[in-house]
Amino acid sequence: MEWRDEGIILGLRKHGETSVIAEVMTHAHGRHMGIVRGGRSKRLQPVLQPGNSVDLVWRARLDEHLGQYQVELLNGRAGRLMESAIGVHGVQAMAALLRLLPERDSHARLHDAFAIILDSLDTPARAGALYVRFELAILEDLGFGLDLSACAATGVRSGLIYVSPKTGRAVSADAGAPRADRLLPLPGFLTDRSMACSDAGMLGQALRLTGYFLGRHVFEPRGVEPPISRESFCTAALKAMRQAEPVLSPIQEPIA
Structure with a gap:
């Protein structure tokens, strides 16, 4: 062979x-x-x-x-990755996520996205948003993808600002208002590809969103703790966002 x-x-x-x-x-x-x-x-x-x-x-x-x-x-690129906390923890965190996949199962888009994100980790202000999209893709390939395309209650495709923690589906502002305290915030850049992840608050919401569903569907059922590298990367990425320019252009989309 x-x-x-x-x-x-x-x-x-x-x-x-x-x-x-x-x-x-x-x-x-x-x-x-x-x-x-x-x-x-x-x-x-x-x-x-x-x-x-x-x-x-x-x-x-x-x-x-x-x-x-x-x-x-x-x-x-390894030498360059070792020059920053985002690079060191980013490659470790994504490697840990890829180990959740069955060995020898083809996931070509995740390989390609992994390469694109690794080459972008020297742009700290965008690294966190790219990583969030990678976690969404991991969830999808594991069979637990989120549906952020339309409101679960009304079917509308605008004003989506929440996610149901039970179904993983988006919820609009109007439909979610009566139970907003039980829903997860949905950052706008995850539904509008023309929008940048422009501040640490938005990135924090996105990381909590993917972290919740990874915990619920992947880590907890397997009886394992989330990788420490993920927490370390999140800390480094949020710090970088706070130091970044207040207005950022839209990021390159690594996952089709």
């Missing part, structure tokens, strides 16, 4: 004296493991850093085997 793909390094663990097992988010083959012979060498250590994009050739006798990787560097 053999295939070639590109992927982003998520993590490593030692294997024997000189090798490593690399965990990679590939474009066509999902989250996939493989042994890299000599992966602890001076030549390969800088290549096999979390966040780097690599060209991969995977070989094994049978498809179900762990197999071996041959790797070549495509984008060595």
Whole structure:
């Protein structure tokens, strides 16, 4: 068995004296493991850093085997990511989310979004909003996507300012007014792609929204705690937003 793909390094663990097992988010083959012979060498250590994009050739006798990787560097962004708290915690938080997906299931759009967001983490004022969209995409691919397109009660597509914590569906201002204290705020930039996430308050609402549904549908049923890297990233992103310009242009949409 053999295939070639590109992927982003998520993590490593030692294997024997000189090798490593690399965990990679590939474009066509999902989250996939493989042994890299000599992966602890001076030549390969800088290549096999979390966040780097690599060209991969995977070989094994049978498809179900762990197999071996041959790797070549495509984008060595890891050094740049290590220069800021947003970069360090961002790559760790997204890697933790990708580990929620079944191994070897293809999620090409998440791979592509991961790459785009990693390349945008040096723009701190936009990093948080991009990350929120990534969490929404993770929820969708796990089967728990939110429906933010229309009001759950009336069907209107405007004035959507709440989300029902029970159904994950948007609710309009008028329909939600009588029970506003039981609904989750819906930041406007999540429904209007022309709107920027312009302040820390808006970003905080968005992070609480996705965090609530990740906890309810993913972490709690599996009996696990949310990754510490997520909390650390949220803290760093909110701090960056408070230091950013008061008015931002709309962000690039990484997930179609």
